[in-house]
Amino acid sequence: MTDLTIGKSVLRKEDARFLTGSGQYTDDVVMPRQSYAYFLRSPYAHAAIRGVDLAGAREMPGVLAIYTGKDLPDAVGGLPCGWLITGTDGQPMKEPKHPLLAQGKVRHVGDPVAMVVADTFLAAKDAAERIEVDYEPLPAVVDVRDALAAGAPAVHAEAPGNVCYVWALGDKAATDAAFARAAHVTTLEFINNRLIPNAIEPRACNASYAKSDDSYTLYVASQNPHVERLLMTAFVLGLPEHKVRVIAPDVGGGFGSKIYLYAEETMCVWASKLVGRPIKWTAERSESFLSDAHGRDHFTKAELALDKDGKFLAMRVDTKASMGAYLSTFASCIPTILYATLLAGQYTTPAIHAQVTAVFTNTAPVDAYRGAGRPEATYVVERLVATAAREMKLSQDEIRRRNFIRTFPYATPVALTYDIGDYDACLDGAMQMADVAGFPARKAEAAKRGMLRGLGYSSYIEACGLAPSNIAGALGARAGLYEAGEVRVHPTGKVTVFTGSHSHGQGHETTFSQVVADRLGIGVDDVDVVHGDTGRIPFGMGTYGSRSLAVGGTAIVKALDKIEAKGRKIAAHLMEVSDTDVEFKDGRFTVKGTDKHVPFAQVALTAYVPHNYPLDKLEPGLDETAFYDPTNFTYPAGTHICEVEVDPETGTTKIVSFTACDDFGNIVNPMIVEGQVHGGLAQGIGQALLEGCVYDRESGQLLTGTYMDYAMPRADDLPNFKVDTRVTACTHNPLGVKGCGEAGAIGAPAAVINALCDALGVKDIEMPATPERVWRAARAARA
Amino acid sequence: MELKNSRLLPVDRENAWKALNDPERLRASIAGCESIVPTGENEYEAAMTAAIGPVKAKFKGRLKLSDVVAPESYTLAFDGQGGPAGFGKGTARVTLTPEGAGTRLDYAVQAQVGGKIAQVGQRLIDGAARKMADDFFERFGAALATEAPAEVAAISSATVTGEPPGRAFPGWAWALAAAAASLVAFLALR
Numbered sequence: 001m002t003d004l005t006i007g008k009s010v011l012r013k014e015d016a017r018f019l020t021g022s023g024q025y026t027d028d029v030v031m032p033r034q035s036y037a038y039f040l041r042s043p044y045a046h047a048a049i050r051g052v053d054l055a056g057a058r059e060m061p062g063v064l065a066i067y068t069g070k071d072l073p074d075a076v077g078g079l080p081c082g083w084l085i086t087g088t089d090g091q092p093m094k095e096p097k098h099p100l101l102a103q104g105k106v107r108h109v110g111d112p113v114a115m116v117v118a119d120t121f122l123a124a125k126d127a128a129e130r131i132e133v134d135y136e137p138l139p140a141v142v143d144v145r146d147a148l149a150a151g152a153p154a155v156h157a158e159a160p161g162n163v164c165y166v167w168a169l170g171d172k173a174a175t176d177a178a179f180a181r182a183a184h185v186t187t188l189e190f191i192n193n194r195l196i197p198n199a200i201e202p203r204a205c206n207a208s209y210a211k212s213d214d215s216y217t218l219y220v221a222s223q224n225p226h227v228e229r230l231l232m233t234a235f236v237l238g239l240p241e242h243k244v245r246v247i248a249p250d251v252g253g254g255f256g257s258k259i260y261l262y263a264e265e266t267m268c269v270w271a272s273k274l275v276g277r278p279i280k281w282t283a284e285r286s287e288s289f290l291s292d293a294h295g296r297d298h299f300t301k302a303e304l305a306l307d308k309d310g311k312f313l314a315m316r317v318d319t320k321a322s323m324g325a326y327l328s329t330f331a332s333c334i335p336t337i338l339y340a341t342l343l344a345g346q347y348t349t350p351a352i353h354a355q356v357t358a359v360f361t362n363t364a365p366v367d368a369y370r371g372a373g374r375p376e377a378t379y380v381v382e383r384l385v386a387t388a389a390r391e392m393k394l395s396q397d398e399i400r401r402r403n404f405i406r407t408f409p410y411a412t413p414v415a416l417t418y419d420i421g422d423y424d425a426c427l428d429g430a431m432q433m434a435d436v437a438g439f440p441a442r443k444a445e446a447a448k449r450g451m452l453r454g455l456g457y458s459s460y461i462e463a464c465g466l467a468p469s470n471i472a473g474a475l476g477a478r479a480g481l482y483e484a485g486e487v488r489v490h491p492t493g494k495v496t497v498f499t500g501s502h503s504h505g506q507g508h509e510t511t512f513s514q515v516v517a518d519r520l521g522i523g524v525d526d527v528d529v530v531h532g533d534t535g536r537i538p539f540g541m542g543t544y545g546s547r548s549l550a551v552g553g554t555a556i557v558k559a560l561d562k563i564e565a566k567g568r569k570i571a572a573h574l575m576e577v578s579d580t581d582v583e584f585k586d587g588r589f590t591v592k593g594t595d596k597h598v599p600f601a602q603v604a605l606t607a608y609v610p611h612n613y614p615l616d617k618l619e620p621g622l623d624e625t626a627f628y629d630p631t632n633f634t635y636p637a638g639t640h641i642c643e644v645e646v647d648p649e650t651g652t653t654k655i656v657s658f659t660a661c662d663d664f665g666n667i668v669n670p671m672i673v674e675g676q677v678h679g680g681l682a683q684g685i686g687q688a689l690l691e692g693c694v695y696d697r698e699s700g701q702l703l704t705g706t707y708m709d710y711a712m713p714r715a716d717d718l719p720n721f722k723v724d725t726r727v728t729a730c731t732h733n734p735l736g737v738k739g740c741g742e743a744g745a746i747g748a749p750a751a752v753i754n755a756l757c758d759a760l761g762v763k764d765i766e767m768p769a770t771p772e773r774v775w776r777a778a779r780a781a782r783a
Numbered sequence: 784m785e786l787k788n789s790r791l792l793p794v795d796r797e798n799a800w801k802a803l804n805d806p807e808r809l810r811a812s813i814a815g816c817e818s819i820v821p822t823g824e825n826e827y828e829a830a831m832t833a834a835i836g837p838v839k840a841k842f843k844g845r846l847k848l849s850d851v852v853a854p855e856s857y858t859l860a861f862d863g864q865g866g867p868a869g870f871g872k873g874t875a876r877v878t879l880t881p882e883g884a885g886t887r888l889d890y891a892v893q894a895q896v897g898g899k900i901a902q903v904g905q906r907l908i909d910g911a912a913r914k915m916a917d918d919f920f921e922r923f924g925a926a927l928a929t930e931a932p933a934e935v936a937a938i939s940s941a942t943v944t945g946e947p948p949g950r951a952f953p954g955w956a957w958a959l960a961a962a963a964a965s966l967v968a969f970l971a972l973r
Contacts, residue, residue, distance in 0.1 A: 043870055044897055128867060286903060289902070702902050706903050
């Protein structure tokens with residue numbers, strides 16, 4: 001019997017290979033007779049392609065093939081969108097074709113126009129420089145407001161007015177009525193800034209075709225290889241799904257950007273058979289900026305109606321969300337299903353109405369990025385709440401306490417049912433950790449030095465553990481959202497777990513091993529976790545939406561249930577008792593009420609060497625698979641408190657302290673959870689203070705296309721975080737877990753901006769709150 | 784981006800106009816310029832290699848003159864393709880005014896760049912554009928001075944009046960077109 005590990009900070013098993021440079025990423029894979037692809041991309045935001053001259057490029061040394069949009073047969077489809085949103089007019093969203101290579105038109109800077117395959121990457125790139133594309137530039141739109149203006153250039157002929165859909169949620173009449181009788185209305189209008197994901201490992205793929213069995217193998221930096229394969233084979237290339245193996249090996253960060261099916265890997269698979277050699281593509285950093293799906297990019301008008309006591313009566317939200325030039329894989333559900341449904345926050349607001357207009361613009365596609373819709377929703381709710389408190393002269397904690405949900409389950413007016421939570425506990429915890437009581441003294445001390453101090457709260461909630469398939473299906477999802485897990489016990493009692501979840505930094509190999517080890521009474525090192533290979537794992541949905549432990553972990557638990565049930569029968573046979581008399585505890589099968597037992601490893605060996613075995617009643621082997629479809633979302637929640645100090649002379653913002661008190665349900669590995677929170681906070685603070693993707697509003701050129709212009713958060717931009725948790729166990733999964741991967745990015749932006757507004761005494765400041773913006777706001781506030 | 788500047792040339796207006804109408808003289812004054820070839824009435828094709836920081840590319844440009852009032856002024860439209868490096872396009876308005884024994888040349892450029900130049904080169908373009916313009920004037924003016932009467936040549940060809948471009952127009956910083964355009968403006972003056 002080994003010590004139980006759940007709740008302990010077991011060191012990450014995967015770190016040994018990551019820290020010693022022995023991880024195996026897609027670009028590390030080199031196939032025999034490897035060839036390389038380079039994609040020529042549009043320098044224009046919007047242009048017609050009058051002609052493409054490949055003659056010079058074809059003569060270049062090492063060139064194996066060049067393809068343009070014209071070379072793709074009709075049978076090859078466009079990249080599909082996996083979520084159908086039906087508009088308020090009852091019509092399906094507009095889904096203009098998203099071709100693998102531009103056909104007749106380019107619609108954003110970076111839109112791929114041609115693919116060159118050559119012996120080496122540099123040969124492919126050199127040849128691409130010889131391709132002459134005759135563009136006829138067209139006027140471009142990058143801002144959603146410009147795109148919706150009368151007479152705006154049309155990104156797609158199929159989408160009049162550049163509208164993809166207009167969608168709404170909530171009771172409009174009840175909301176309007178509540179506003180009519182409100183004692184106070186708080187109104188804000190803001191942009192939720194567009195972000196570029198910037199995973200350390202750029203997107204990459206390596207596709208090969210085997211003539212011997214007419215099959216394809218694709219290595220790709222992906223968060224969900226089965227989804228990638230299904231979309232690619234069934235909807236784009238028309239290949240037999242069982243003849244394509246997709247392997248997502250070690251992946252160096254995803255944050256959502258590697259969920260989607262992209263043109264590059266699809267082209268490499270398609271071309272690998274024609275070229276007859278494996279084709280590798282690895283994005284250069286400049287390409288990542290241009291072609292990874294971006295995040296956020298909302299323009300929102302939000303209103304909160306309150307009674308005279310600060311009780312929320314209603315919320316009204318109008319959001320214009322950029323889709324970019326094409327619909328990425330899950331683009332349509334982010335500003336709707338994952339956004340408007342979260343507008344209740346932690347509060348009892350009885351009436352909420354949200355209208356969302358999804359808009360095509362001449363920019364890179366926009367899709368889920370860490371938090372995906374929920375950071376945008378939290379920003380709306382928590383900016384409104386903080387502003388209302390200031391306007392009504394209530395303290396930040398008081399206004400929240402007057403409106404917290406305290407009875408569960410709680411059905412919100414925006415379609416979700418929260419199973420459990422304790423919002424006071426996290427608020428209390430955060431206020432204590434942040435020493436809110438001592439803030440006035442700190443503020444006064446800072447003022448003596450000419451500095452402005454501010455405190456900002458953000459009490460966020462998220463819907464995670466994506467997702468109950470029936471609910472998702474009713475809302476337009478074109479996929480199930482269950483997860484699969486297989487527990488394969490080897491004859492010696494060692495275990496390999498095959499999970500449909502995918503780890504790209506989350507530490508699943510350790511967390512899942514802890515779950516299995518504790519259940520079977522074996523060591524964490526006796527368990528290996530395999531993920532990311534359609535040739536090895538059962539059909540799984542991958543990792544996004546903080547779902548891995550809540551959904552993927554539960555699938556493993558369900559498989560363990562089956563292992564235990566079968567093991568009990570084998571043990572009962574060995575001990576010549578009825579299996580109902582056998583219990584499994586501490587790694588051994590024991591006859592209830594006696595000390596008669598057989599260890600787990602002996603049962604495993606018996607299953608594979610069934611000399612003494614109930615073969616008439618039981619199959620040999622000890623290898624079980626389970627699929628788990630959750631019955632509800634999980635609802636992690638918490639309160640973040642940010643304290644800033646602003647130098648009004650320079651506009652420099654220093655985050656003096658940042659506190660996060662979160663409820664993630666039960667916690668398997670506190671160190672990993674803390675690491676996830678730290679990473680999320682860094683990204684959330686990055687959005688608030690540093691990161692902003694800027695396209696030139698006239699020309700559609702990407703102006704933040706390098707790290708000189710797109711500021712990523714660095715260690716010295718961040719304080720030492722104060723992180724703690726409170727626990728209300730999720731009621732509907734056996735582990736009682738909720739998910740922790742996105743919380744930091746969801747809660748932090750509103751906390752930072754609320755703190756800045758408090759420090760500066762202003763109503764709003766645009767993200768990212770760069771020193772220039774802060775300096776201007778400080779000057780304006782003083783004037 | 785917008786760029787305006789003013790230069791004093793050490794020759795009278797007739798000769799300045801003539802010099803600016805000499806494609807070979809212009810080609811020789813532009814570092815990296817390979818050719819300037821007439822393709823029709825007031826239309827030219829030019830080829831040059833430009834290096835802006837990490838981006839080095841061959842540019843092929845189309846130039847077209849309009850509103851030509853010899854020897855006073857004209858407007859130039861240009862459109863340069865640098866393949867994967869991107870593109871620059873825009874217009875330049877050029878005016879010549881007699882000033883003492885020399886000629887004042889005023890130019891105003893409106894330009895747009897795109898592709899990799901816009902994405903990675905922004906912070907380098909300002910300096911590069913200024914340097915290319917300075918280089919042009921140095922070569923062009925030096926050549927004129929050797930031919931001009933002594934008293935006119937005494938006006939230094941390097942004399943720059945008006946504001947230095949970078950300081951005078953902070954908003955123009957992100958554009959290779961400054962380089963491409965100011966070059967091309969002179970290039971095509973004929």
